Amino acid sequence: MVVGFLTKRVPPLAARAGLFFFVVSYGATQFFFNVHLHFLHVLAILFVITTIIMLLIGRWKPMPVPFELKQNNMVAVQPWRYRRIVGLALVIAALLLFMLFSPLGLVNA
Incomplete structure (x- = not known):
C-alpha cells in the first residue's frame, strides 16, 4: 500500500508479485527456516525487501x-461539525481505558 x-507508475503486477513474495517468504520463515x-523483525525485513522488489x-x-x-464531485464533502468534540472524547476514552487496565485501576501489580 505504501x-x-x-508512486504513480508502479504497475499492478508489482502489487501481485509483492503480495506473493511476502506471503511465501513469511510462511517459509515461520514453518521451514529457523x-x-x-x-x-521478520515482518520489518520482509516489508523493506518487498518494497524494493515492487520499486x-x-x-x-x-x-x-x-x-x-x-x-467526480457528486457528493459535497464538508468537514463534520462535531469532529473535534468526538475526537477529543475518543482520546479521553482511550486514556481512561488505559488507566482502568493499568496498575492505577484494576490490575494488582
Missing part, C-alpha cells in the same frame, strides 16, 4: 500512463 500511495528472529518492477516495467485519481 508503494501504491507514494531464523532466530522475533516475528516483528524494481516499477522501474523495469512502469505503467505507460501515470495513475491519476479522478474526482
Whole structure:
C-alpha cells in the first residue's frame, strides 16, 4: 500500500508479485527456516525487501500512463461539525481505558 500511495507508475503486477513474495517468504520463515528472529523483525525485513522488489518492477516495467485519481464531485464533502468534540472524547476514552487496565485501576501489580 505504501508503494501504491507514494508512486504513480508502479504497475499492478508489482502489487501481485509483492503480495506473493511476502506471503511465501513469511510462511517459509515461520514453518521451514529457523531464523532466530522475533516475528516483528521478520515482518520489518520482509516489508523493506518487498518494497524494493515492487520499486524494481516499477522501474523495469512502469505503467505507460501515470495513475491519476479522478474526482467526480457528486457528493459535497464538508468537514463534520462535531469532529473535534468526538475526537477529543475518543482520546479521553482511550486514556481512561488505559488507566482502568493499568496498575492505577484494576490490575494488582
